[in-house]
Amino acid sequence: MESKEQRDLAYENKDDYEKLTKDRLSPFYKRDYRDVFLLALAMGVSKNMSRPLKKRIPNIPLRGFTEEEKWFLKSIAISKTGNMEILSDSKEIFKIAEEYANGGIKLLVREVFENISNYDEVLEEELREKVKNK
């Protein structure tokens, strides 16, 4: 029997997402949770911070992800397991993503609110460094 396809990605705690998307000064103001999730995930991955979810609140619809973003989730799962076979297990791909996003979200919240007036500049600087060092 084929298992029911997963529709939403989950987080552990809504507060962080809400804080980031409801604060008028936040760069995520009025944006989708998807944007927060993806950046939290990338932060978790880059700092190798994966944290299992104590409870799952599935509230980030997968239908909102572009093809590029879906492959981004897949490539993280492939690189972390070192195996293409993970692609046959979408549940595991999403679990890996959720755990890294859960690891990265606190860091993201801290960085945004510590630099609330110029987080875009801080993030830009970090990305420039990253691109240059490649």
Add this chain to the structure above:
Amino acid sequence: MKIKYVELENYRQYKKEKINFSIDENKNFTIILGRNGFGKSNILNAVTWCLYGTEDHLKTTEEVNKRFPIVNIEVLENLKNGEQTFVKVSVNLVGEGEEYLVTRSLRVGKHSSGDNFIDETSNLEVMYREGKNWYTPYYNNPTVSINAILPKEIRQFFFFDGEKLRQHFEKDVNKKIKDAINKISQTDLIDKAIDRLDYLRDKIRKEIKSENHRTQEIQENMTRYKELIEGAQRKLKEELEPQYEETTDNLDKINQKLRKCNVELVEQLQAHREDLTGTQKDLEDKRRSMKEKLIDYLIQRAPFILAKESVDKTNEIIKQLIKKKLYPPPIDFDYLQKLLYEDKECICGTDISKGEHRDTVKKLLDIAKYSKYPSKEASFVLSRINANCSEFIDKMSEQRKDLIETDKKSQDTAKKLEEINYKLGEININEIKILESERRKFESARDDLTKDKAKYEIELKRYQTELERLNKEYDRELSKEIKYRNILLRKEVCDKSIESLQQIKKLLMNKIRLNIRKDTKDCFFKLITEKRETYKDVLIDENYNIEILHKSGFNALDTLSAGETQIFVLSFAAALRNASGFNAPLIIDTPLGKIDEEYRNDVSKILPKFLENVQVVLLVTSSEYTPQVRKNLSSRFTKDYEFKLEFNKNLEESKVIPYGK
């Protein structure tokens, strides 16, 4: 439609007056000469009050208006306690076998206590004539009837004060031009057709009862986004835009009053401040939109760059598999699986249910497992992610540089504004101070509304993009199910029709814009005889910005003299009128007031040629109506339609009398 007569009763300085206008095709001009203060502008006001309920051209200050209200002051004073009467203006319109009588009346009177009263709302009535009798139209909505004759929104291009016309072009000029062209093109009909088709498309969509889980999901989402779009549109149209209009109107009125304070310095500072405020607003809008775009780009790209190692590593894994010829595999995984677990027999007839052959197929199955993973898609998407990362620095630098430049300009403008505000605050004139404080209040309200509007416009755009994306995905999903082919075809007809209508709307507006540009240019170059060589072209670009190209290539619009600007604005109004298709009369108060004497002769010679077959009423002062001007216009009117205004001997009432008397 032409105005046959205007009848005024107890209206301002007129007690009872009937003014006939020429409706002759060739002798199409009516001239009314009057000194300032004799009631010239109030003839224009009477027409706009009757048709639209507003006196657009009051020349006196608010204080004077309180002392001299809309009702004739002598009539009001002569009423006994408890008596009432009416202010009444009727406009008789004729054209193509039709005749209408529009009448607006307002109750005024004296309470038994002796206090005067004027009703807050007036009564409007439109009647049409059949034979000798007058009837009320069966739908009986006077405003709709008047809007069919001449829409309220474009009245300022038909009934205007020559001296003040320039002000129309000082604030939100491109919005005004766009609105006028929109109204003239009557694109609301196309919009209605698009709405109808959109409704039909929705209905067609609802016929689809797909059991496909994904399709249902997309459909639910589309409904959600439609609701969000409708909500944002409602908020914009019903709440923010009317509030914005009202606030800018109030601000305009205060700015006009500030102009009237007649303090030269205040006028200069005020004009400069209006310019700078406009610039500042544009810069702030520009900055906000640039920053939105920058953050959008940053947030979209950031995850891929931060976790680029993972993408690279996956690319490496795929490369290794390709090298080992495991990816993409030559044999299909699903096919082998079916062979092994369902058919259990090869196509050549070999039994593969057990033994050595089964082991071989099992090995193949292990190699083929990667066929489940789309190789082309993976490589394509991952390489696109990489390409986007590598262009990040250039794209960000470009956006950041533009933002910093705009910031700098905005700061400079803010500093200049602060200086002007300080200087204006120093001038110790009470009225100016009160007006100034009101102005600030409205300005701040307008700025808040601008921000709110921008916020909702951005949201709306985001929802529309998302809906568009969902639409495409929905069609893609449905096209997989053959049974929906017919429905999809019908929907496609709607899609294409909507697309065509949008195209038609764009073409129509463009065509009218180009026509107006051509007519404005032709008329302007005809009228500006002396300096015809100085200017090269008149442009109205796709954003409805107006430019007058100097022969050296710069935009000379701001450097035109008052007279030249007047000529330009008259040319534009005439062009707009020609393009509109609304065959309404043209009533111009002080048409040549700001035109230098050297040009008056030319303008009065050429304007009639440009306004052939148009009913024209000119309200002129004696300094404009020189013997030469009169001679130039004389072929276009008869002595029956040349009047002058006079006060009666007690200076209580204006009368319109034949010019020669």
